[in-house]
Amino acid sequence: MQAHWLYLGVAIVAEVIATSALKATEGFSRLGPSVLVVVGYCTAFYFLSLTLRTLPLGVAYALWSGVGIALVTAFGWLYYRQALDAPTLCGLALIAAGIVLIQLRGGH
Template sequence: MKSWIFLGVAIVAEVIATTGLKASEGFTKLWPSLLVIAGYTIAFYFLSLTLKEIPVGVAYAIWAGMGVVLVALIGWLIYGQALDAATVIGMALIITGVAVINLFSKSVAH
């Protein structure tokens, strides 16, 4: 169970860091740039802890998939970026894929 919490922390930290990339304006703004560096450091540290119990392919698929969906939603909410039908369908497929991995994969420690 602890590994899943670590994976959740890694996902949140990565989403914060990726969202901060836009605000950093190419690393020309100090505080957003520091947020990006701290966020990615925390994300990779907690992802590494996750890998003690969850296979790397499964952990990375969940981490990347949820990161893509959450960053796209934040881009829509905060930055007003458009999400067309193809984007929404693609994100639904990503979420479905993560659910299938979690519910049915024998690779995942349940």
């Protein structure tokens, strides 16, 4: 496995953790979740920057944000019991299709 894919995976996971913790900060009034958000985003951007040594910016950002959106949506559905309606599911399917197209193109 090439290192840029590992870096991108770490960046995505860190961003998903940070974004998912945002709701729990209650406007950054709770210390624990607030620290998790700051550390998560710092980690995400650091590893995204390592990814950009190899992958083009547009490809890396499309994968980072697209996978992140899908995972944060899944977390909200599972943890916060947020409803997923038909337009949301269609949008997620389009994001997934875009990620597949990027990968079929070779990721570059």
